[in-house]
Amino acid sequence: MTAYGHRTRRLLATLLGLMVGFLAAFAAVAAPASAAPAVRAGTDVIDPNTAEETIAVWIRQTSDKAGIPGVAVTVTGDDFDGAFTTDQDGRVYVGLPGPGTYQVEVDPSTIPEASGTLPEGSNPREVKVAQTNKNVPANFLASTTATGGGSTTPSSGATPSPGATDEATGTVPPSANTGGTGFWGVVLTKLVTGLIFGLLLALASIGASLIYGTTGLNNFAHGELVTFGGLMAFTLTQLGAPGWLAILGAVVLGGLFGFVQDFAIWNPLRRRRVALIPLMIVSIGLALATRYVFVLFYGADRLTLPNNPKPFLVLGPVSLRFTDVMGAVLSIVVLLVVAYVMLRTKLGKAARAVSDNSALASASGINVNRVIRFVWIGAAALAALAGVLIAYYQALRWDTGSAILLLIFAAVTLGGLGSAFGALVGSLVLSIFMNLSTLVLPENLKYAAALVVLILILLFRPQGILGRRERVG
Template identity: 45%
Template sequence: MSITEKAHRRSSRSLKALFGVLFATIVLGVTLAGGMSPATAAETPTPAPAPTEESDFTNTYSIGGVLRNGDEVLEGVDITVEGDGFSETATSDEAGEWEVVVPGKAEYTVTLEVSTLPDGVELRNPDAASSVVTADQWLTTSITRSFPMGEDTRETTGFGAQLLQRLVSGLNFGLLIALAAIGITLIFGTTGLNNFAHGEMVTFGAIVAWIFAVLLGVNIFVAMAIALVFGGAFGWVQDALLWKPLRRKGVKLVQAMIVSIGLAIVLRYLYLYFIGGETKAMNVGLSEAVQLGPVRITVASIISMVISVVVLVLVGLFLTRTRIGKATRAVSDNPSLAAASGIDVDRIIRIVWVIAGALAALAGVMLALYRQVSWDMGFQILLLMFAAVTLGGLGSAYGALVGSIVVGLFVELSTLFIPADLKYAAALVVLILVLLVRPQGILGRRERIG
């Protein structure tokens, strides 16, 4: 048999193994879907009746608002809406609310009748008694107009206070990224795999915690421990059913990376199917804010930062002080030499997957407390996790920690100068600039090529 034929047979066996894994994943998803259908799919909704001419709510347009003077609602104040040949006056009720139904999308002038204001109440800006609603502002069927009353008592925040607030938020966010990014770098160091499904492991932990803490009413710290166990088990199952068989079949890293992308897509849309697309509130009684000087921070953020620091210290001690941790570092440095020294490489990789799954789940719980739960929350920060790992140095756990802190701080501090929508992109720009100066990352080691 020629070398070409042998290579062709090996390639065929690898493809069969890959398709077998994907088929098993699909069968598992279908099985779960059959036994655990979401409430929204439990019964076919009855279509809403089409609007009739007597009840054509789709063509009802209104302009309204609420009148307040501080905490006091203003009753009996007249508001006139006129334009396009239409004019009508509404009076605020006991809740301070007023509303005028208008004929359609057109330009209207909304005027507050200052003479009807209670004694001692004045507009904050006397020249703002009228407001214009233009035709292109009708994006919905209702428009709100407000008329601020009295002295503006809002406190302005100086740049220094904003800087401290952003620093604390950036440190918190960086620690969250570090919990997940260390798992990525441990997997890469021991297997060489860039796992693009790691974001879904983060989402998995958040969903488990939300189910137990919110739906089942379990204490949040108990739910956190449960999420850790489930996350570790999820990592174990992934390696046992998918990654170890692929390693034994000799699947190359590029093909394995593509499998991880496919797995991420499958998991992401399974989450969407089971929990829906709306954001889930993590209402566990930790949203109360604490004022520490100029910094305002929630109890959930304080707990998140403390837990993150403790866990990261424990991971560092595990890698440097325990036999399994030293074996993990040996496998990361040279798997062949580690195997020749009597280290069970497959066992170490399995332990790494369990640790990575548990850390990702914990990061998901912390992120849920920080920004609520959604089906794609892990995917939203996946690039930031890879940026942190690459910035700190691929394969270095301490580099992942340093890179995560840098990314977290830059993401939050950048909002002082650029729109918040661009903050993630700004972090990736920093990654590019650092790698142009130091390609191996902050704590990465130079490698000889050739």
């Protein structure tokens, strides 16, 4: 083996060691350490720091999303009856005796008049808690108008909104303090959360871009690779695996899932020279089938991974949890590893050659099928890691990946079809613009804002930000 090969292996081993170190730190600090409730009555006190099952109650104002302190909350169910009071951030963490269905009721008389009232039908609400399911959200919004606010209980068809708090779905927010900070404080908060989610989105988008570049396939089942990673991490934590091992295991299982897909479906179809349109239809069918297999085994309820909801990093008005910070750091490390592999290793150069011209690459002695197989494994592993980090960042459901599939395709197209680095740039641009657009648009229109910027950029640069012009005709 050449000296260059030895140096390459040593550098990759060093980068892998850094990743494992980050994951170990991630698991050590991300363990829940919720503050004890301010008031406790009824049954014996159950410390939420050590309880296997907990509920996270958060009561806020609709106007500025600021938490409402001093609100009385009662949680009952399964021989459990406890009374609590929200802290200065409007939160309270409730330790439970076990899994089951619990009723969370807010005493409306304890909500200050200036904060408004809870909408009719939103209080009380039932919360289903699975075994070893911590910090299951029970969020309430108080409004000063008759039609504002609302319970954050998701309907069966709701999907999490990526990147930040979503009143429609009740996703756990990455930023704990966005109220009372002024306009520029809100801008900074949205910029930071948009940047973090953009990095997570990039992990999934790069894989989809590599698959398109080497095979020409727009894989509509790529979102299910994202969901698969989150569900595998959830399963491993349920089996008692530590956090770092659950994340690493999910990435490995995700790569194995990509290998199985290519071996059993895509490689045989490529050998038969099936056209791209039928291949896309196959991917749509695979996405639907996989999605409902997830529902069959995991149900339609929101799932949560062990997480510490306390602020870890406070930068002025921005308050981030440890998992938010480490998710961003880990994403950057992995993206640097991907960049090194694509630019400096034989596999990366071969993948770029196949993406440029597969026939010429094959004539040059490159095993195209083997390169595509490795691309599928790597893309699925990246998507699985994205799924785990997104599950920590907001929440996990059976359709988490399909909810962001449109953003993945938009990021790949915006950055330049088939360009891994373009997918990174496109993900960051879309996520940041999408978050900032909510300064003037309703929350449920931020996807539309992302697509508007996609259309505008493609009107002036059809090949995308980092794409190359191609002569047609």
